[in-house]
Amino acid sequence: MTLSALRELHALIGVALDDIEAVYHTATTTTSTTPNGSATSQKPTRSSRAVHPYASPPPSPSIISFSPSSTLAPLDFPSLDEPSDPTSPSEALTSHPAVLNAINKIVAAAGQMSMTVQTPFHSICDATMGYNLASCMRLLEAAHIVEILRDAGPSGLHVRDIARITGVEQSKIAHCLRLLATHHFLRELSPDVFTNNRISSKLDTGKAVVDIQHDPAGKYRSTNGVSAFVGLSTDELQKASAYITEAYLLSPNATKNSENPSSAAFNFAFDCQGVGYFNWLEGEGAGAPTTEESVSPALSINQSPNSNSFRLQRFGVAMTGTDCWEVPGAVLSGFDWHNLAPGSTIVDVGGGIGSTSMILAHEFSHPDDPTALGLKFVIQDRPVVVEMGIKAWNENNSEFLERGIVEFQAHNFFLAQPIRDAAVYFLRVILHDWPDHYARQILLRLREAAATDTRLVIAGFILPLACAENMSSGDEDVDLTGIAGAGMESPPSPLLPNLGRASSHGYWMDLTMQATFNGKERTLRETVTLAASAGWKVTEFNKISGSIFGHVVAIPTHIPMETLEEIDQPDSAASSQHQVPISMDLEHDSYISRCTTPTLGSNTQLPSYGGRRTKMGFFRRAFGKWSTPKASAVKKPSPLSAASIASPSLSDDEFTSPRTSLEEPHLSPVAPDRSPRRQRSFAPYSDQVQSSPPSLAHHASFANLKPSISARMTPSSPLATRLLGRKASPEPPVISSPMSMSWGMTDSPAPSRKPLSNKRSEGFLSLSPFKSRNEASGSGGMKGRKIAFPDEPDKVEKPAPGELQAAAMIEKAKRKKARSRTRPASPF
Numbered sequence: 001m002t003l004s005a006l007r008e009l010h011a012l013i014g015v016a017l018d019d020i021e022a023v024y025h026t027a028t029t030t031t032s033t034t035p036n037g038s039a040t041s042q043k044p045t046r047s048s049r050a051v052h053p054y055a056s057p058p059p060s061p062s063i064i065s066f067s068p069s070s071t072l073a074p075l076d077f078p079s080l081d082e083p084s085d086p087t088s089p090s091e092a093l094t095s096h097p098a099v100l101n102a103i104n105k106i107v108a109a110a111g112q113m114s115m116t117v118q119t120p121f122h123s124i125c126d127a128t129m130g131y132n133l134a135s136c137m138r139l140l141e142a143a144h145i146v147e148i149l150r151d152a153g154p155s156g157l158h159v160r161d162i163a164r165i166t167g168v169e170q171s172k173i174a175h176c177l178r179l180l181a182t183h184h185f186l187r188e189l190s191p192d193v194f195t196n197n198r199i200s201s202k203l204d205t206g207k208a209v210v211d212i213q214h215d216p217a218g219k220y221r222s223t224n225g226v227s228a229f230v231g232l233s234t235d236e237l238q239k240a241s242a243y244i245t246e247a248y249l250l251s252p253n254a255t256k257n258s259e260n261p262s263s264a265a266f267n268f269a270f271d272c273q274g275v276g277y278f279n280w281l282e283g284e285g286a287g288a289p290t291t292e293e294s295v296s297p298a299l300s301i302n303q304s305p306n307s308n309s310f311r312l313q314r315f316g317v318a319m320t321g322t323d324c325w326e327v328p329g330a331v332l333s334g335f336d337w338h339n340l341a342p343g344s345t346i347v348d349v350g351g352g353i354g355s356t357s358m359i360l361a362h363e364f365s366h367p368d369d370p371t372a373l374g375l376k377f378v379i380q381d382r383p384v385v386v387e388m389g390i391k392a393w394n395e396n397n398s399e400f401l402e403r404g405i406v407e408f409q410a411h412n413f414f415l416a417q418p419i420r421d422a423a424v425y426f427l428r429v430i431l432h433d434w435p436d437h438y439a440r441q442i443l444l445r446l447r448e449a450a451a452t453d454t455r456l457v458i459a460g461f462i463l464p465l466a467c468a469e470n471m472s473s474g475d476e477d478v479d480l481t482g483i484a485g486a487g488m489e490s491p492p493s494p495l496l497p498n499l500g501r502a503s504s505h506g507y508w509m510d511l512t513m514q515a516t517f518n519g520k521e522r523t524l525r526e527t528v529t530l531a532a533s534a535g536w537k538v539t540e541f542n543k544i545s546g547s548i549f550g551h552v553v554a555i556p557t558h559i560p561m562e563t564l565e566e567i568d569q570p571d572s573a574a575s576s577q578h579q580v581p582i583s584m585d586l587e588h589d590s591y592i593s594r595c596t597t598p599t600l601g602s603n604t605q606l607p608s609y610g611g612r613r614t615k616m617g618f619f620r621r622a623f624g625k626w627s628t629p630k631a632s633a634v635k636k637p638s639p640l641s642a643a644s645i646a647s648p649s650l651s652d653d654e655f656t657s658p659r660t661s662l663e664e665p666h667l668s669p670v671a672p673d674r675s676p677r678r679q680r681s682f683a684p685y686s687d688q689v690q691s692s693p694p695s696l697a698h699h700a701s702f703a704n705l706k707p708s709i710s711a712r713m714t715p716s717s718p719l720a721t722r723l724l725g726r727k728a729s730p731e732p733p734v735i736s737s738p739m740s741m742s743w744g745m746t747d748s749p750a751p752s753r754k755p756l757s758n759k760r761s762e763g764f765l766s767l768s769p770f771k772s773r774n775e776a777s778g779s780g781g782m783k784g785r786k787i788a789f790p791d792e793p794d795k796v797e798k799p800a801p802g803e804l805q806a807a808a809m810i811e812k813a814k815r816k817k818a819r820s821r822t823r824p825a826s827p828f
């Protein structure tokens with residue numbers, strides 16, 4: 001069995017190589033027949049999104065689009081031995097969807113094969129002593145050896161000379177570089193002579209070594225961020241990760257398994273409990289000068305009092321490439337934007353400087369396009385980021401600001417959402433920064449502001465399980481069956497369902513978020529559970545085939561009782577343990593970074609839309625023009641392919657053959673459907689409750705309370721008050737069944753559809769003291785004036801006469817309930 005499984009993996013590799021060859025072959029022949037490549041101007045369709053192949057990890061930010069007209073020579077796959085040339089057609093073709101899909105399979109199959117055949121102890125050594133690889137990568141980057149080797153040219157450089165330039169002893173550096181060469185990160189051309197290869201050259205900042213030595217912090221400026229990313233990952237992130245066991249297992253109870261972002265593995269590694277990572281980057285709790293500054297005083301920038309200033313600046317650049325986590329333009333197919341009502345408002349919450357909104361605004365609201373859908377975008381972030389965003393858009397996309405298509409707004413997402421009833425609240429790579437408890441607060445703020453037909457779109461990595469997904473009942477008893485797109489692809493056996501090593505990027509990120517912030521990437525079932533705990537029901541999961549970066553779509557539903565109770569007890573043991581202002585009107589500043597690193601993980605420079613569009617065009621062309629021919633059309637089949645062709649088990653599998661996918665364009669040229677989203681069926685709340693994941697059923701909700709009690713219940717905190725929408729229903733609601741509704745909702749049939757932005761979730765929210773959309777935009781929207789977070793509206797809310805009595809009643813009931821519970825002692 002094992003040998004036949006190995007044969008199958010081997011065969012998969014053969015087919016994948018054929019697929020790659022086919023694409024390169026076609027690109028070459030297409031070039032000679034259609035010199036202009038004739039890109040299509042296609043738009044995404046729902047039907048096309050599920051079959052678009054894409055790999056994870058995604059392409060390097062430096063990959064550019066390939067114009068087929070630019071070459072006439074036969075194309076070969078880029079050589080591992082040569083420095084990468086991002087402008088070459090050969091390199092550009094590596095991001096062709098079919099090639100990416102094939103690469104995925106090769107990486108997955110090869111990884112699985114080597115783990116199968118390698119002596120287990122060697123595999124254990126690879127995992128447990130692999131830290132040396134990261135350490136050598138760090139030395140490579142910190143000593144600028146890539147730039148040194150680049151200057152040396154193709155004949156390479158002897159370690160004697162590398163030692164002289166870097167100051168690292170000759171034998172030591174030789175051994176480090178040889179380890180890297182052994183793992184294909186460099187080449188050893190002749191004894192002790194090294195040169196860059198395709199991988200190491202990715203770290204090349206393009207700067208002269210003397211300039212870097214003179215101005216170390218300037219090394220990363222205006223680069224693609226790869227070098228800074230290597231520095232960041234191999235320095236504080238690697239060190240933080242080394243302390244995961246201390247944080248999760250060995251630490252005293254007070255700090256063990258903490259949900260506090262400032263009590264993560266990182267805090268153990270750097271002995272700075274209570275100081276968040278970003279605060280630390282700004283110098284708080286950083287203590288003595290960092291290693292870099294001790295070793296090289298030149299790194300102490302401008303005699304900065306912050307001993308971490310080098311790391312701080314490096315972090316900012318390292319994050320600039322995060323848009324390459326997803327396929328270019330994937331956001332366009334991540335949600336049914338076309339079916340939004342014209343003029344709908346999309347709130348990009350924690351949107352950074354608006355890189356993703358830029359794609360959407362150009363696609364759906366371009367000022368020069370009279371037929372555009374005219375969607376409006378409000379990009380919210382911390383004041384410092386908003387300032388940067390306005391500057392960036394004024395430089396390149398000012399007409400969007402001037403015409404009110406795009407608006408920036410300083411807003412702390414832990415506080416009440418000022419834009420109510422938006423058509424879409426969009427959260428891109430936000431929730432992974434935060435432990436569940438905090439992420440829930442962010443989602444609750446959006447739930448609180450949502451209309452019944454508001455949609456929540458969560459974009460980010462969704463970690464696939466390493467086993468087959470059980471759609472109806474997993475460990476957490478989460479039902480995924482009602483979620484469109486949840487059970488999409490299954491790679492051919494015997495590959496792991498999540499493609500193993502080919503998906504490792506998402507898992508690296510997951511552990512990095514855990515080690516640094518106690519955040520995490522989440523699986524789909526974790527995302528569904530988290531969303532449900534904040535009153536959002538996941539209905540769709542849209543992702544590009546082969547990618548683990550996806551878009552989760554959710555609709556408002558009832559908020560579980562447990563959540564409401566938690567909100568309502570800011571002084572509970574749980575809240576003090578989390579150290580989060582659960583009522584969210586306290587000291588919120590300590591939970592947002594004061595870090596002036598531009599965007600805490602977002603882009604710091606707004607890419608030109610033209611460049612983005614070219615990348616998207618690449619994919620359009622890829623599907624339109626370069627549809628992959630059958631592997632048999634390639635003259636010279638790979639020797640590896642013989643077994644695979646004979647293998648019947650692979651032939652019908654869509655995943656095995658990207659050719660079926662390619663027949664349907666990912667970004668196809670359909671006219672946007674202008675019909676408002678009325679066509680979509682919209683279940684009444686009673687249905688939603690019934691179809692909620694089973695795990696929610698045991699969560700009490702106000703719907704489960706007897707009317708006589710629930711009608712009088714008045715939560716004590718302002719947020720809970722608004723979430724319950726008590727004032728919205730002056731009359732106690734008629735409750736038809738214990739599970740049929742959430743308190744305050746009228747038990748009405750499905751509302752007829754209206755344009756998204758106009759409908760209120762009345763049962764829950766009409767009590768809100770917040771300003772309407774238009775009023776609110778006046779308070780937070782900005783253009784050239786001082787930027788600050790708006791005041792927390794909670795503070796102005798006062799209970800109505802008579803409500804205090806009801807509040808006292810519920811408080812009493814809660815205290816009774818709380819006494820009966822066993823609570824963990826607060827460690828603080």
Ligand SMILES: C[S@@+](CC[C@H](N)C(=O)[O-])C[C@H]1O[C@@H](n2cnc3c(N)ncnc32)[C@H](O)[C@@H]1O
Nearest residue numbers: 350351352381382412413428592599600601602
């Ligand atoms: C990983 S970035 C994602 C940015 C953007 N959504 C994107 O995809 O490029 C996280 C963003 O959250 C913002 N952020 C962090 N804390 C925040 C808070 N309390 N309120 C609003 N934004 C916050 C950061 O400034 C940063 O722009």
